[in-house]
Amino acid sequence: MKITRWALAAATLAASTSAGLAQNAGSLNIYNWGNYTSPELIEKFEQETGIDVTVTDYDSNDTALTRIRAGGHGFDIVVPSNNYVPIWVEAGLLQELDPAEIPNIANIAERWRDVDWDPGRTHTVPWQWGTTGVIVNTSLYEGDINTSAIFLDPPDELKGRVNIVPEMTDIINMTVRYVGGQQCTDDRDVLRQARDKLVEAKQHWIAMDYGTVDQYVAGDMDAGVNWNGASMRARLQNDDLAYGYPKEGYPVWMDSAGILTDAQNSENAKTFLNFVLEPENAAMISEFARYANGVEGSDEFMPEDMRTAPEIVVPAEHEAAGYFSVTCPEDVQRLYTQIWTELLR
Amino acid sequence: MGKRNFSVASLPGFGTIAIITFIFLYLPIVTLVVYSFNEAASMSRWEGFSLRWYEAALANRQVQDVSIRSLVIAGWAATLATILATMAALATTRNERRFPGQTMIYALINQPLMVPEIVTGVALLIFFAMIKIATGYQGLGYLIAAHTAFCIPFAYLPIRARLETMDLTLERAAADLYATPLQAFRHVTLPLLVPGILAGFMLGFVTSLDTVVITEFVKSAGQDTLPTYMLGQLRRVVTPEMNAISTLFLLLSLIAVTVFFLLSRKKA
Amino acid sequence: MSAVEMAPHGADTDKPKAPRGDIAWRWGLVAPALIVLLLAASGPLLIVLVYSFLTPGNFGGVIREFSTDGWFQVFFTRDIFDETVGPATAHLDIFRRSITLALYTTVFAAVLGFPTAWFIATRAPDVRPIWLFLVTIPFWTNLVIRTFAIQEVIRNEGLVNTILRSLGIISAPIQMLYTDFAIMLGMAYVFLPLMVLPLYASMEKLDFKLLEAGYDLYATRLKVLWHIVLPLVKPGFIAGSILVFIPAIGAYVTPRILGGGRNLMLGNLIELQFGQGRNWPLGSALALTLLVIVVAALMVYIRATSREEGRRHG
Numbered sequence: 001m002k003i004t005r006w007a008l009a010a011a012t013l014a015a016s017t018s019a020g021l022a023q024n025a026g027s028l029n030i031y032n033w034g035n036y037t038s039p040e041l042i043e044k045f046e047q048e049t050g051i052d053v054t055v056t057d058y059d060s061n062d063t064a065l066t067r068i069r070a071g072g073h074g075f076d077i078v079v080p081s082n083n084y085v086p087i088w089v090e091a092g093l094l095q096e097l098d099p100a101e102i103p104n105i106a107n108i109a110e111r112w113r114d115v116d117w118d119p120g121r122t123h124t125v126p127w128q129w130g131t132t133g134v135i136v137n138t139s140l141y142e143g144d145i146n147t148s149a150i151f152l153d154p155p156d157e158l159k160g161r162v163n164i165v166p167e168m169t170d171i172i173n174m175t176v177r178y179v180g181g182q183q184c185t186d187d188r189d190v191l192r193q194a195r196d197k198l199v200e201a202k203q204h205w206i207a208m209d210y211g212t213v214d215q216y217v218a219g220d221m222d223a224g225v226n227w228n229g230a231s232m233r234a235r236l237q238n239d240d241l242a243y244g245y246p247k248e249g250y251p252v253w254m255d256s257a258g259i260l261t262d263a264q265n266s267e268n269a270k271t272f273l274n275f276v277l278e279p280e281n282a283a284m285i286s287e288f289a290r291y292a293n294g295v296e297g298s299d300e301f302m303p304e305d306m307r308t309a310p311e312i313v314v315p316a317e318h319e320a321a322g323y324f325s326v327t328c329p330e331d332v333q334r335l336y337t338q339i340w341t342e343l344l345r
Numbered sequence: 346m347g348k349r350n351f352s353v354a355s356l357p358g359f360g361t362i363a364i365i366t367f368i369f370l371y372l373p374i375v376t377l378v379v380y381s382f383n384e385a386a387s388m389s390r391w392e393g394f395s396l397r398w399y400e401a402a403l404a405n406r407q408v409q410d411v412s413i414r415s416l417v418i419a420g421w422a423a424t425l426a427t428i429l430a431t432m433a434a435l436a437t438t439r440n441e442r443r444f445p446g447q448t449m450i451y452a453l454i455n456q457p458l459m460v461p462e463i464v465t466g467v468a469l470l471i472f473f474a475m476i477k478i479a480t481g482y483q484g485l486g487y488l489i490a491a492h493t494a495f496c497i498p499f500a501y502l503p504i505r506a507r508l509e510t511m512d513l514t515l516e517r518a519a520a521d522l523y524a525t526p527l528q529a530f531r532h533v534t535l536p537l538l539v540p541g542i543l544a545g546f547m548l549g550f551v552t553s554l555d556t557v558v559i560t561e562f563v564k565s566a567g568q569d570t571l572p573t574y575m576l577g578q579l580r581r582v583v584t585p586e587m588n589a590i591s592t593l594f595l596l597l598s599l600i601a602v603t604v605f606f607l608l609s610r611k612k613a
Numbered sequence: 614m615s616a617v618e619m620a621p622h623g624a625d626t627d628k629p630k631a632p633r634g635d636i637a638w639r640w641g642l643v644a645p646a647l648i649v650l651l652l653a654a655s656g657p658l659l660i661v662l663v664y665s666f667l668t669p670g671n672f673g674g675v676i677r678e679f680s681t682d683g684w685f686q687v688f689f690t691r692d693i694f695d696e697t698v699g700p701a702t703a704h705l706d707i708f709r710r711s712i713t714l715a716l717y718t719t720v721f722a723a724v725l726g727f728p729t730a731w732f733i734a735t736r737a738p739d740v741r742p743i744w745l746f747l748v749t750i751p752f753w754t755n756l757v758i759r760t761f762a763i764q765e766v767i768r769n770e771g772l773v774n775t776i777l778r779s780l781g782i783i784s785a786p787i788q789m790l791y792t793d794f795a796i797m798l799g800m801a802y803v804f805l806p807l808m809v810l811p812l813y814a815s816m817e818k819l820d821f822k823l824l825e826a827g828y829d830l831y832a833t834r835l836k837v838l839w840h841i842v843l844p845l846v847k848p849g850f851i852a853g854s855i856l857v858f859i860p861a862i863g864a865y866v867t868p869r870i871l872g873g874g875r876n877l878m879l880g881n882l883i884e885l886q887f888g889q890g891r892n893w894p895l896g897s898a899l900a901l902t903l904l905v906i907v908v909a910a911l912m913v914y915i916r917a918t919s920r921e922e923g924r925r926h927g
Contacts, residue, residue: 029566034577039405054567055407057577062888063561066673070470072477074566087672166874168889192694207791207873218390218770220790237386330671330891335693337890344877345703356731356834363732366725367747370805373762374751376772380765415755429646436642444636450643452908457654458855459907461863461880464900467887468657494653497646502852503811509848510815540817544745544810548856551752551806557866558884575757576866587761591754598753602746 027052028268031068031075033255034059036128038288045275051268068093068260076263077272079127082117082254083169083325094123094258101270104277112254112294116324124256125273126294128229128285131314131322132170132251134244135231137161137222145244146318148178150223152201159204163215163224166208168340169328170251171225172198177249177323184328186335195339202343216241229290232311243311245318252322254294378595381588398589407574408590415554415571416597418485422492423500423549429493430454430500430545431538438508458498465495466562473563483565491563492553499552500545507541665897673891683894687902704882704899708906711879714797715861719808721801722857723850726808730849733809734816741817748809756803760870763799764790767871791873799871800861807856815849816842851914859907879903 030037034057042053056075058064061084067073069091080088088094099105108126118124134150141157149155151162152175164171173183175198181190206221215221216234226234231243257276259269275281282293283301292312299307306312314322328336381399385392402408437450457465473487515537519529557572564573571594575587665683667675690701733744751759766772769786777783789795819842827837843850865880872878877885883903886896 031566034574039407056564056566056569057574059561059577060888062673062891066467066470066887067562069674070474072474072483072565074483076566091672163873168885188694202875205875206788208875209791209870209873215768218768220768220770327672330669333891337885337892338690338693340890341703341877341882341885344875344881345706356728356838359728359731362725362728366729366805369725369802370748370751372772373759373766373802374754376765377754377758377762425649429649432642433646436639440635440639444639446640450647453647453650453655455855455911456650456658458859459904459911460658461865461883461900461903463863463865463880463884463887464661464897464904465654465658467893467896468660469653471660472657490649490653494649497650499807499856501646502856503814503849506811506848506852507814507818510818510845512818541814543742544814547745547749548807548810551749554753555756555803557756572755572757575755587758591758591762594753594755595750598746598750602743602750 026050026268027054028077028265028272029053029075030055030077030079030272031058031064031073032077032079032127033057036079036255036289038284041276041281041284041288044281044284045272048275049268049271051265051271053272071262074264075260076265076269077257077259079255079257080124082115082256083327085117085124085256085258086327088258089118089123093261095261095263095266096122097125097259097270097273102274102277104274107277107279107282107295107297109294109296115254116326118256124258125277126282127255127257127276128289128291129252129254129294130228130291130312131245132165132167132174132225132227132253133231134246135216135224135226135234136242136244137216137219137238137240138242139240140222145242146247147244148174148246148248148250150244150246151205151225152178152197154201154204154223158223160206161222162205163221163226164205164208165210165225165227168336169333170325172336172339173251173325174225174246174249178246183249183323184326184332186329186332191335191339195342198339198343208344213237227291228311232306232309233290235311236305245314245321247318247321249321249323251325253325374595377588378592380585381592383585383588386584398585399593401584402586402589402593405586407569408586410567411569411571411574412590412594414485414568418488418492418570419550419553421489422496422553423546425489425493426496426500426549427504427542427546430497430549431504431542433497434501434504434508434541435534438505439513454501455498457495462556462558465491466559469559470562477565485568487563487565488560488568488570491559492556495556495559496549496552499548503544503548504538504541507538507544511537661897661900665894665901667894669892669894673887673893675893680894683892683898686892686895687898707877707879707882708902710793710876711862712906714793714800714878715858715864717797718800718804718861719854719858721797722805722808723854725801726805726812726853727850730809730812730816733813734819745810745813748806752803752806756866757870759803760799760867763795763802764871767795767798790871791875793872793876795871796868796878799867800864801857803867804857804860807860808853811849811852811856812846813849815846815852819845855911858910862907863903 028051030053032055037055042055045051046053058067061081064078064080065084065087068075068078078088097105102125105121105125108121112121112126112129114120134145134148136145136150136158138145140161141155143155150158151164154162172194175194176183176185176190179190179193179197181187181194185191213230213233216224216226217237226243228243231241235241235243257273259266259273263269276285277295279295279297280301282295282298286293286298286306287303290306380391382394382396383391384395384397433450433454437447469491473491477483477487516529516533519533520526524532555572557576560570561573561576564570569577571590578587664675666679666681668678668680668682670676686701687704688701689698690703691698729748733741733748736744754762764771767789768774769788769790771790773789774783774786778786823841823845824837827841863880863883864878865884868874868878868881874881879899883896883899886892886899890896
């Protein structure tokens, strides 16, 4: 009796530990943001190719970078944001992509083919892209919502109801733009104004949280800095919620997929990147993650509510105010961190 | 409940506070369970009964994988930590004076408690990455080792507390009756120690289930656990699917508790 | 084997020093735990110590260049506008907040946990395990979802506010979410079994005859509680307080979700340095400072309690 129990336990251990060892020929390990990889897409890919896919999540660019740089991770594909891609490339963490091996690179929409953070698309392909703007409950406030004043100089109706996504660089950059500077500035005068503005505005904020869609819908918070996809989800549940594009400048971002230099399943990874660049498959990601994808021709496969959504399709008059966030130099990052710590003390 | 216990042990107000505590404990849990049956995608509005989130959760292979992995890791970590902690507790109690090095042992055992998870996480990330590269082994062993170390103080403290309040007369009587030390331990000390060991194991188990940040840093490909999976969702959208999974975990714990209870009844 | 034999007698020998064999036996028993701890917890911490004396690398990590800047920045700050050096008051504020909230949390958990453990320990022996499991069942869901569940209960449109409003006690919702109160409540909630279980473990063995005798001598329940019960359950109480206080002081998930992130706690500050702030040496130095504070608090605590014990035993 006792022996059987021990044998059982030993067998379980063997089974549980060998699971991590299984690196068969037909597998692929994707390291991606949480809740960002469509399960249907993975299923379809597995059925078409017979490759066994494992998705592992991360919750910030920094965690992912730290994890991969340490080595010994076993991942093949990673999906960093645009402002982190140069860091990955510079550190030699991503393989150079060969268009001959990934023919669908040709499907990348014109706008995303030659981008500042990955000139010529040599290392990454689009996954999802979006904007960081403001969300406002219009039943409380009917004024202009296309301005960062919503969270930096909130109108009386919104005071004490504002939430800020705690993205240090994005928030400080938006504030710097608001007071008339450029992103990643080290101009002390501009930074001082930005800091003063933030400190003054903070008293009107209720939280600095990755505000879930739910909290805007239920009215726990009525305005704030938010991502476009999340804002759309919120609007679909509550008509009063609207998404604004701050005219002072708002960040545009794109998460892009690349293959790791030390990937153990490079060939499968290439097959996968090629697969997600099919318009139909890119649309599957969008349908799940609720952001645009940057693949030409995927529109017709997109769900109806996304094709026309003002959060997803940037209205022409607001396009000019968008800017791609870049990687701030290290010394600017230090200044930002110090301002941020001061703000959150 | 015996009458004697009632008269002596009941302290006024304690019962009330205990009941309030249980309400405090279960209010959020009940909310969570109720909303797992909500038709709406929202966690704040009730739109009718539905099993859709259970269907979604059960159809989601990733959710299944991370749940099972969490349980496997917690089971191993709690078991190993309890065994190690029991041995350590036996070695560090029941002596009149501290033996040389005992203070250092205390410090080492409690060390994982004194450092925020993020620090242990980063330290382990760097250290384990070296081993991973050197050995090529990337299995669950790292997570189990990290969780075991983290669970040891949680298992150790209640076991030690138990040992310190334990009456040693019986043990001594056994020794006087020429029981071998092992016999004395097996038949006298161990049965008396069981509540402490049980408390230690449970603390270890729930601690392992809760260990987010360390797991996030130590995990290799395909080693997400339930909490890291959920943490990954924090920035996106948390769906009632998570409520459904949590409800299933609660159900599982109820089953485990019942089985355990029936077994211990039968034995008695 | 003779060493093992000594063990059960260890407690009642009056020898000034434990015999050599006994010590060897004890070290042997504790060794496996120490090895695991050294490999998977304490050892790697040396890396943190080393890192705190290095230079921040580009985009995270470190460069192997000696520097005391990390430690300097823990306590002092060079104003980015006028370049003057002053004490790092922002850090001090965050340390103070974290310690205060962790203390409140511990007290709150004890106020709830002590009667609860007592309640369980005074049930009939065969139903005690049921009550005990009732305490742990909520914790089979994990920390993240548990914290979310609390959020659901205390939010403006949540259960508590809805009930209070429908009863006519309040007209407008009370803002509980995103306050320090929410953090405290949440941490007490998530760490409650860490208080109840050790307390129970030491109460369960209480000899109620002692209480009976106590009632004869002291008469009031409060005095019995104070003079008899408390000293007897003290090991469990100390264990519980430590188990709640320390995770609370470095907590990361709960303050982030319930506190709304407007004010940093220590755990979040350290995370910031390892994450978006990309200043690992500062993060390491902050973590070690926290470690020193905790160890100092523990030593004061242990010394105070053992002195008291010495007094009692004469």
